[in-house]
Amino acid sequence: MDFKGSKGKKKACDMRFQNPTNPITGEMTHVSDHMDPGHRGSQSYVAGMRDYGHRHTSAHHRSYHEEEVEDMEHDGYAVHHAGSRLDFMQAQRQQFRSLQASKQMLYDVYEQNIGLIEELEARDNTEMSQKNGGFIPYIRSKINLPTQKHKARTDITAIIEAEIVCLQTQLMVAPKEVVVSATQELIEKTLLWLGHRQDMAAPPARCDGYAINVLELLLHGNADIQPREKGPNAGRLDEDIVNGVMGGFQGAKHKQKLQDEEFRRDEKKQPKLSDIRGGKSMLSGVRRVIDIKPHLKPYLSHFVNTEDLR
Secondary structure: OOOOOHHHHHHHHHHHHHOOEOOOOOOEOOOOOOOOOOOHHHHHHHHHHHHOOOOOOOOOOOOHHHHHHHHHHHHHHHHHHHHHHHHHHHHHHHHHHHHHHHHHHHHHHHHHHHHHHHHHHHHHHHHHHHHHOOOOOOOOOEOOOOOOOOOOHHHHHHHHHHHHHHHHHHHHHOOHHHHHHHHHHHHHHHHHHHHHHHHOOOOOOHHHHHHHHHHHHHHHOOOOOOOOOOOOOOOOOOHHHHHHHHHHHHHHHHHHHHHHHHHHHOOOOOOOOOEOOOOOOHHHHHHHHHHHOHHHHHHHOOOOOHHHHO
């Protein structure tokens, strides 16, 4: 059988026996059929080869076939381990892409909360303007949200509370590294969102309370949701809302699976948060939070200079 590279090895082997050298010192050692076995040079050469693991005496000289088989076995070992490294790297890459998909899912649930809270804010703004003409030109975040115009105000608040639970669940089930990498950004976004209301001198309203509930989940994992407001449908979740919330949970699970597949398939896709509106600074948002829930102040000192709060 013709093994690849055998000709090159034969030449190298011939040359080694014609003009052998000590592999460490590089000194030429002449070996011939007429050399006296007791000659000092031959002894030093053989001893040197033994010391360094080379076996070139006739008693230990192996055939070229054996050398080639050993090389092929070594190559197979190398290929096997190279394949294992590639499999490991591929698995690591797939895990990384799954983490990015989980981060996108967390972004999506957060956006749903903010989008619905802004819908409630718009309802409040319209009602206020109709009563006293005090319309406030709030900036709206660029969030894709299905129209909620056909829903009553109390339905909107019920859906928001369900979405807050969804966010809490997502924060619990998402991988820890995803939560750690995303929450800092989302806390800052929420403070800036509330800061915009502070900048616009908006009176405290239920939408502030819900936004702070979102903030609480991001800060420490629990939200003290405000009591349901009074109204014809207050405290009651009708069948359509319950079905919508349950459908939302199932849809979220399906969306998570689709996103995971999409992130695995598209290496260029990155988690992206929609453009959330913001105020001039987080300081104004922190002030608004502390005015409504003073006990949150210790959690917020990391985000602003506490001296500025005095």
